[in-house]
Amino acid sequence: MKKLLEISLGVVTSVGGFLEVGSMATAAQAGALFGFQLIWAVVLGTICIIFLVEMAGRFAAVSHHTIADGIRERFGFNAFIWPLLATLLVNFLVLSAEIGGVAIAAELATGISFQWWALPAAFLAWLLLWKGTFGLIEKGVSTLGLVTLCFVVAAVMLRPEWKEVAVGTVPSLPHHDTAKYWFMAVSILGASISPYLFMFYSSGAIEDQWDKSYLGTNRAIAGLGMSFGGTISVGVLIVAALVLGAHGITEVDDYNQLPLMLIPIFGFWGFVLFVASLAIACFGAALELALQQAYLVAQGFGWTWGEDLKPRDDPGFSLVYTLTLFLAAVPIALGLDPLKLTIFSMALTAASLPLTVVPFLFLLNDDRYVGEHRNGLVSNAAVIFVIALGFVLAVVTIPLQIFGGT
Amino acid sequence: MQLLRDILDKQVVDREQVKIGKVDSIVAELRPGKPPRVIAIELGSIALARRLGPAPGRWTARLAARLSGKRQAHPHRIAWNKVRDIGVDIEFDIDVRRTRIFAWQEWLREHVVGRIPGA
Numbered sequence: 001m002k003k004l005l006e007i008s009l010g011v012v013t014s015v016g017g018f019l020e021v022g023s024m025a026t027a028a029q030a031g032a033l034f035g036f037q038l039i040w041a042v043v044l045g046t047i048c049i050i051f052l053v054e055m056a057g058r059f060a061a062v063s064h065h066t067i068a069d070g071i072r073e074r075f076g077f078n079a080f081i082w083p084l085l086a087t088l089l090v091n092f093l094v095l096s097a098e099i100g101g102v103a104i105a106a107e108l109a110t111g112i113s114f115q116w117w118a119l120p121a122a123f124l125a126w127l128l129l130w131k132g133t134f135g136l137i138e139k140g141v142s143t144l145g146l147v148t149l150c151f152v153v154a155a156v157m158l159r160p161e162w163k164e165v166a167v168g169t170v171p172s173l174p175h176h177d178t179a180k181y182w183f184m185a186v187s188i189l190g191a192s193i194s195p196y197l198f199m200f201y202s203s204g205a206i207e208d209q210w211d212k213s214y215l216g217t218n219r220a221i222a223g224l225g226m227s228f229g230g231t232i233s234v235g236v237l238i239v240a241a242l243v244l245g246a247h248g249i250t251e252v253d254d255y256n257q258l259p260l261m262l263i264p265i266f267g268f269w270g271f272v273l274f275v276a277s278l279a280i281a282c283f284g285a286a287l288e289l290a291l292q293q294a295y296l297v298a299q300g301f302g303w304t305w306g307e308d309l310k311p312r313d314d315p316g317f318s319l320v321y322t323l324t325l326f327l328a329a330v331p332i333a334l335g336l337d338p339l340k341l342t343i344f345s346m347a348l349t350a351a352s353l354p355l356t357v358v359p360f361l362f363l364l365n366d367d368r369y370v371g372e373h374r375n376g377l378v379s380n381a382a383v384i385f386v387i388a389l390g391f392v393l394a395v396v397t398i399p400l401q402i403f404g405g406t
Numbered sequence: 407m408q409l410l411r412d413i414l415d416k417q418v419v420d421r422e423q424v425k426i427g428k429v430d431s432i433v434a435e436l437r438p439g440k441p442p443r444v445i446a447i448e449l450g451s452i453a454l455a456r457r458l459g460p461a462p463g464r465w466t467a468r469l470a471a472r473l474s475g476k477r478q479a480h481p482h483r484i485a486w487n488k489v490r491d492i493g494v495d496i497e498f499d500i501d502v503r504r505t506r507i508f509a510w511q512e513w514l515r516e517h518v519v520g521r522i523p524g525a
Binding site: 063069077080305311312319 | 410414415416417418424426427428430449454457494510511514515518519520522524525
């Protein structure tokens, strides 16, 4: 019974962590322009992240190391510094985009320009981290994230041709806007396979003091949680395809178009639901990203860390998330378009994948860390696939950004 | 036991299990006619910067000396004979509060973090 509760909490948490401004924006853009054709990218990204999250949790539960600890210890500081810098940069951009997402939700709700909301949003996030505990952040905020299920409800109520949805899960070549199609595919993959997700997950496993008895729980949470998250992304894509596409909106380049998605289905409440979903999903992701920056630095240099400690007991750790949050709010406060930043940072996330995923291949096959719980054939095949995918994405992202970016 | 594999870059904790840093470098003593002997580990930004190259090491040492006085111009050392346990973490029989290792964290606590309400 306790395990069941643990699993459901974990699933709720990962749903909350999965859906953020990146997956919402990329799914909405893809649906509007290409209909159901890019569903395969969401499915593929979700399968990849399931494997990576499961491995991150297993690694933490068996070896009592977070992924960041493991990379530094196994490969040495001179190798660790590259994933460290890349992840810090990518996380920073994504965090900025999430703050932008919260700010846009606030603009939609109040009519006051998003620029004014960036610093208050960052302040609220900071206050929760400063005063809250890991449990509060993990469980409280992500439970609110369940409001995003409204996209799944909306998708079902729109009665899509399920046969066409199924056809979309198989990759196919685009009939128009070829460069844009592949750029969208890359951005969707970047939004789904976020390094912060699995790195945060491994830190969370240590914060929650997981041991080997949690391996089953871990597998269930990774599989179910990420699948639910992926389902919501598919929901966003279907709604965007059927509503935005039908209204002749194929280019989602202005965030004011986005709330239109739920209005035909739920009327005025559709607007409210959209704003709430955007605000909560982005706020939750901003909390996780800011914490992950602090985890990464503290774990990388061996400082005392833990969200349950009081800030005065881990001053280095708390200062990192404080600085990160407020610095990340600055570009939005200066008026950088959150939607453009989101799409850009998702593509960059995809390009940074090899640096964080290659270590999995070594860490999860090292007897000294995971002993008998090392990767099987399927998991290793999955890692190699993600690495290969990551290398392809790293090479094609920049040209695609130029030719297919918005 | 292999030094680079099993000691370098591991988490260091003191006798109260407080995380105080990583093993940023290992100090060995060369003895004529005998195998070298490990005498200490080093931790801190200077030791870490030296691993990136002699120049970053010098810059960091100079910066540390300027910011916090000559006493901080060398990496922190912990004698190897203080080692108590090597497991997930390496435990040393020291009390971090009696060292200068956390001087910067204490400075932060007093001058920055502690001044923010609710800390």
